Amino acid sequence: VKETGKNNYRWFSDTIEDIRTRRMLIEQFLKDAINGEELTLHYQPKWDLVQNKIAGVEALLRWTNPQLGHVSPYEFIPIAESSGIINDMGEWIMRTACRQFVAWQKQSPGMSLIVAINISGVQLLQPNFIERIQGVFTDENVDPCHFELEVTESFAIENFEEVINILVELRNLGFMISIDDFGAGYSSMKYVCQLPIQCMKIDKTLIDQLADNVRSQVVVSTLIEMAHRLKLTVVAEGVELPEQLHLLRTYRCDQIQGFLISKPVPADRVIELLHTNDLV
Numbered sequence: 001v002k003e004t005g006k007n008n009y010r011w012f013s014d015t016i017e018d019i020r021t022r023r024m025l026i027e028q029f030l031k032d033a034i035n036g037e038e039l040t041l042h043y044q045p046k047w048d049l050v051q052n053k054i055a056g057v058e059a060l061l062r063w064t065n066p067q068l069g070h071v072s073p074y075e076f077i078p079i080a081e082s083s084g085i086i087n088d089m090g091e092w093i094m095r096t097a098c099r100q101f102v103a104w105q106k107q108s109p110g111m112s113l114i115v116a117i118n119i120s121g122v123q124l125l126q127p128n129f130i131e132r133i134q135g136v137f138t139d140e141n142v143d144p145c146h147f148e149l150e151v152t153e154s155f156a157i158e159n160f161e162e163v164i165n166i167l168v169e170l171r172n173l174g175f176m177i178s179i180d181d182f183g184a185g186y187s188s189m190k191y192v193c194q195l196p197i198q199c200m201k202i203d204k205t206l207i208d209q210l211a212d213n214v215r216s217q218v219v220v221s222t223l224i225e226m227a228h229r230l231k232l233t234v235v236a237e238g239v240e241l242p243e244q245l246h247l248l249r250t251y252r253c254d255q256i257q258g259f260l261i262s263k264p265v266p267a268d269r270v271i272e273l274l275h276t277n278d279l280v
């Protein structure tokens with residue numbers, strides 16, 4: 001073992017320990033966060049390019065802990081999944097989004113707004129997921145037809161048949177189903193062919209390259225055409241630049257989401273955004 005090797009080892013082991021400690025802290029604090037005031041939902045609009053209005057909003061979880069500060073969902077969602085916390089957390093998310101939807105309807109009667117929530121694969125595959133989600137929507141007196149469930153394809157690999165069955169049941173309850181992050185990582189045409197989905201969300205990584213990579217222009221325009229022939233609504237996510245918007249318009253993309261339109265905002269700002277017609 002070289003001297004530098006030894007140093008590397010020490011540095012490496014400290015880092016692993018730091019990571020472990022942080023994971024443990026996150027897991028421990030997250031358990032209490034669900035019943036406290038630390039979690040909130042922010043909402044990011046989906047802009048309809050045909051109707052020129054906000055078609056819906058996606059609920060995105062935010063967590064600020066007194067000790068840890070703001071923690072990104074990219075960091076804590078995987079920990080919530082591996083520890084099983086995601087199941088109770090997911091129920092909190094559904095319930096909170098339902099109550100918020102009811103509040104918006106009171107504030108702005110007659111509005112048409114689809115609320116999307118992210119459903120983790122672990123959450124979807126818990127034994128009583130259907131009973132749980134049905135329970136929440138019954139309790140809160142919300143018709144599932146106002147809600148969309150965004151699911152990622154990564155989980156479907158091992159439990160494909162089971163996932164199809166669950167999604168069919170959710171569909172029968174009235175939920176819309178979107179395949180999230182399409183074009184990233186695990187994308188398979190099998191999912192598009194066999195999952196009972198109504199909407200495809202094209203991943204930000206494909207949109208990022210759109211303005212300066214001719215190949216990604218071919219890929220994205222072809223994906224949109226394919227989705228349309230499958231009667232799917234297409235949402236492009238992570239749109240930040242006017243050039244990207246311009247190209248997506250020429251490809252007849254249905255909806256866009258991204259900082260160009262709006263960042264995710266607290267619930268009380270959503271009604272204000274709904275009445276702004278110059279977001280684009």
Ligand code: C2E
Binds near residue numbers: 059077093118180237
């Ligand atoms: P996602 O579902 O793909 O959500 C989109 C992420 O991209 C969000 O990050 C959003 O804030 C961000 N984003 C949107 N537009 C832009 C843009 O134009 N530029 C850039 N740079 N970013 C943009 P966020 O809120 O940090 O969430 C990260 C991921 O964590 C989400 O990715 C989702 O997989 C997961 N997540 C967030 N909230 C929930 C939740 O309530 N439940 C579950 N299961 N997962 C969640």
Ligand code: CA
Binds near residue numbers: 058118180
């Ligand atoms: Ca999503």
Ligand code: CA
Binds near residue numbers: 180181201203237
């Ligand atoms: Ca996404």
Ligand code: CA
Binds near residue numbers: 181203204
């Ligand atoms: Ca994503």
